[in-house]
Amino acid sequence: MENQTVPFGEEEPGSFENGGHWQDSIRLLRLVQKDYQGARKQLEQVSQTLAEREARVNEQLQYALLVSGDYHTLSLVPDGADNRVSRIGQAVLGKISAPRTIVEATHLNVSCLGRFEIRSEWGGVQRWHSVKAKSVLQYIMSRPREPVIRDVLMETLWPECSPQAAGNNLKAAIYGLRRTLGQLSQGQENYPYILFIQGSYLLNPEIELWVDVEEFERHWLAGRLLEREGKQDESVREYRMAEVLYRGDYLEEEPYEEWALLRRESLKDTYLIILGKLADHSMDRGDYEDCILYCQKIMTKDPCREDAYRRLMRCYSRLGRKNRALRWYQICKKTIQVELDTTPDAETESLYQKLLNNEPI
Numbered sequence: 001m002e003n004q005t006v007p008f009g010e011e012e013p014g015s016f017e018n019g020g021h022w023q024d025s026i027r028l029l030r031l032v033q034k035d036y037q038g039a040r041k042q043l044e045q046v047s048q049t050l051a052e053r054e055a056r057v058n059e060q061l062q063y064a065l066l067v068s069g070d071y072h073t074l075s076l077v078p079d080g081a082d083n084r085v086s087r088i089g090q091a092v093l094g095k096i097s098a099p100r101t102i103v104e105a106t107h108l109n110v111s112c113l114g115r116f117e118i119r120s121e122w123g124g125v126q127r128w129h130s131v132k133a134k135s136v137l138q139y140i141m142s143r144p145r146e147p148v149i150r151d152v153l154m155e156t157l158w159p160e161c162s163p164q165a166a167g168n169n170l171k172a173a174i175y176g177l178r179r180t181l182g183q184l185s186q187g188q189e190n191y192p193y194i195l196f197i198q199g200s201y202l203l204n205p206e207i208e209l210w211v212d213v214e215e216f217e218r219h220w221l222a223g224r225l226l227e228r229e230g231k232q233d234e235s236v237r238e239y240r241m242a243e244v245l246y247r248g249d250y251l252e253e254e255p256y257e258e259w260a261l262l263r264r265e266s267l268k269d270t271y272l273i274i275l276g277k278l279a280d281h282s283m284d285r286g287d288y289e290d291c292i293l294y295c296q297k298i299m300t301k302d303p304c305r306e307d308a309y310r311r312l313m314r315c316y317s318r319l320g321r322k323n324r325a326l327r328w329y330q331i332c333k334k335t336i337q338v339e340l341d342t343t344p345d346a347e348t349e350s351l352y353q354k355l356l357n358n359e360p361i
Helices: 020-067 131-141 150-157 163-184 212-228 232-245 258-284 288-301 306-318 322-340 346-356
Strands: 074-078 085-092 095-103 107-111 117-120 194-197 200-203 208-211
Touching: 117 163, 131 150, 131 163, 131 200, 150 163, 150 200, 163 194, 208 212, 212 232, 212 258, 232 258, 258 288, 258 306, 288 306, 306 322, 306 346, 322 346
Parallel strands: 107 208
Antiparallel strands: 074 085, 085 095, 107 117, 194 200
C-alpha cells in the first residue's frame, strides 16, 4: 500500500511509534522552508539592485536639474560669507548672470521633548504632507544615528495591515516625508535628507544634527559623573542645562504611539530625578523659592510624590508661612487618598505633627 501523508491533528493510531508519517511531514516542511529561504534571498537581491539603480537615477536627476534652463556654461563662484555655499550661474561673454544658491551641507535641529519640531538654517517645517510622514520621521529620530529596517517601520506603524498594504503605505509616507523636508532647503528641494540603503532608511549622515533628547541625556550623564567625583557645583550646572531642555514629555503630542511609551516614561523618570537633585541643592543653600519651583514642576509630572510635598512643607515653614505648609499637607493627604487609596507615610505625618506643635522642620 502506498504511503499517504496524514494532515496534522489526524494521525492514525500508532503513528507516533513508527514515526513514518512524521518523517514525511518533516521532509515536506524542510522543502517548503528551503523554497521560502531561496525566495527571500532573491527578493533581497532584487531590493538591493533597485536601491542602487534608484540612487543612480537620483544622481542623474540632480545633474539634469542643475544643467537645465538653457545654461550654456556652469561657473562656480566661492562665497566668502559661507564656506558651505557656492553660486552656480550662466556664463555669457564672461559675465555671470542669474546665480542660484546650492546648499552643500545642512544643519538640522530636532526637538522631541514637548512639541515635535524640526528646523534647518533656512527655517522650520510649517506643514506636514501627511500624519504618517511625520510618524516615520519621529521613529527615525528615536534612533537618529542608526538605520531603521524597512520591515520594522512597516510592522510598527501599520501593525494591522498586510505586508503589501503596509509597504504601499510606507512608500507613500516616505514620499510625503521627502516632500515635507524639502521645505527646509532654500533653493534645493531635492536634497537627500532620507536615504534608503540595503533595505533600511536612515537620515543622511552628512547632515549636522542636533537632537534635544541627545543633549538632555548628555548633560544628565555628565552631571552624574561630576557628582560622583564630588564636584557638586559643576554637576548642578549640568543638571540645570538638562532641566531647561525638557520642554515637555517625549513626543507628548503622540500619546497613543505605543512604540514611544517606554522612551517617554524613561525620560520622564530621569527628569524627575534631576528635579529632585536641583530641589535638594536649593534647599541646602537656603534658596527656598527655587526649591518650591522645582517641587511644583515635580508635582505636575507626578502628583503623588510625597518627597516633593515634604520639601514644600519645609520651605514654607522656614519662610515663616506655616499656613501654606499646612495647606500642602492637606493637598498631599487628599491626593494620596484619591490617586492611591492610602494615607501619607510616617515621615510626612511626622512633619505635619511638628508643624502643629510649632517645632522647626
